[in-house]
Amino acid sequence: MIHMELNKRQTEILEIVKLDGPITGEQIAERLNLARATIRPDLAILTMAGYLDARPRVGYFYSGKKPAQSIADGMIGMKVGDFQSIPVVVHENVTVYDAICQMFLDDVGTLFVVDQNSFLTGVLSRKDLLRTSLGNSELDKIPVHVIMTRMPNITYCKKQDSLIQAAKKMIDQQIDSLPVIYVRAEGLEVVGRITKTNITRAFLSLAEEHEL
Numbered sequence: 284m285i286h287m288e289l290n291k292r293q294t295e296i297l298e299i300v301k302l303d304g305p306i307t308g309e310q311i312a313e314r315l316n317l318a319r320a321t322i323r324p325d326l327a328i329l330t331m332a333g334y335l336d337a338r339p340r341v342g343y344f345y346s347g348k349k350p351a352q353s354i355a356d357g358m359i360g361m362k363v364g365d366f367q368s369i370p371v372v373v374h375e376n377v378t379v380y381d382a383i384c385q386m387f388l389d390d391v392g393t394l395f396v397v398d399q400n401s402f403l404t405g406v407l408s409r410k411d412l413l414r415t416s417l418g419n420s421e422l423d424k425i426p427v428h429v430i431m432t433r434m435p436n437i438t439y440c441k442k443q444d445s446l447i448q449a450a451k452k453m454i455d456q457q458i459d460s461l462p463v464i465y466v467r468a469e470g471l472e473v474v475g476r477i478t479k480t481n482i483t484r485a486f487l488s489l490a491e492e493h494e495l
């Protein structure tokens with residue numbers, strides 16, 4: 284199916300056929316107070332583009348197909364900023380014990396670690412905390428900066444990035460989430476969080492938007 288911008292008359296024709304199809308070209312023309320010949324090119328375009336199907340002696344009916352291009356455009360247009368969640372951050376000096384509590388309290392799978400200026404310094408995943416917990420009884424003595432994955436090894440994204448780029452980073456790096464950051468001269472400010480849940484939500488919203 285070809286993607287194209289429909290003009291006003293083509294949109295009207297599409298609406299008529301959607302509501303009252305199957306309907307003949309003659310009847311459509313009548314509804315629009317136009318001559319059959321006038322709308323012939325529009326009908327040809329709508330049929331060629333795949334919006335309408337035509338059957339001899341039956342007339343035109345709505346194909347119900349969505350142009351693949353419009354779905355692609357929808358996907359490309361999805362930005363991190365439109366789907367991000369609120370980030371959950373902890374200070375780098377909090378203990379592993381407190382970080383675990385924080386993870387439960389905020390019901391997240393990843394915590395972002397920040398310094399005293401609130402700039403990003405690390406990431407803590409569930410498994411980072413589990414690993415440390417195994418055979419370690421001093422969780423209330425170990426600060427998270429000892430066990431976190433630290434800068435410059437943090438994969439992040441920005442608000443204006445496409446969600447596709449963010450999803451690719453997560454898959455390539457085999458990680459569950461990305462901090463959304465705003466670059467300041469002094470450091471990286473954490474402004475959001477993108478997780479696999481956000482991507483799943485975006486996937487669903489795309490399907491719903493296109494009535495799939």
Ligand code: ADP
Nearest residue numbers: 406408409410432436437438457458459460461
């Ligand atoms: P889990 O370990 O709970 O399955 P992840 O797959 O997200 O969660 O994390 C795997 C490892 O990658 C952990 O050591 C974690 O610290 C690290 N990590 C998670 N997110 C990022 C990120 N955005 N950038 C760099 N490292 C990360």
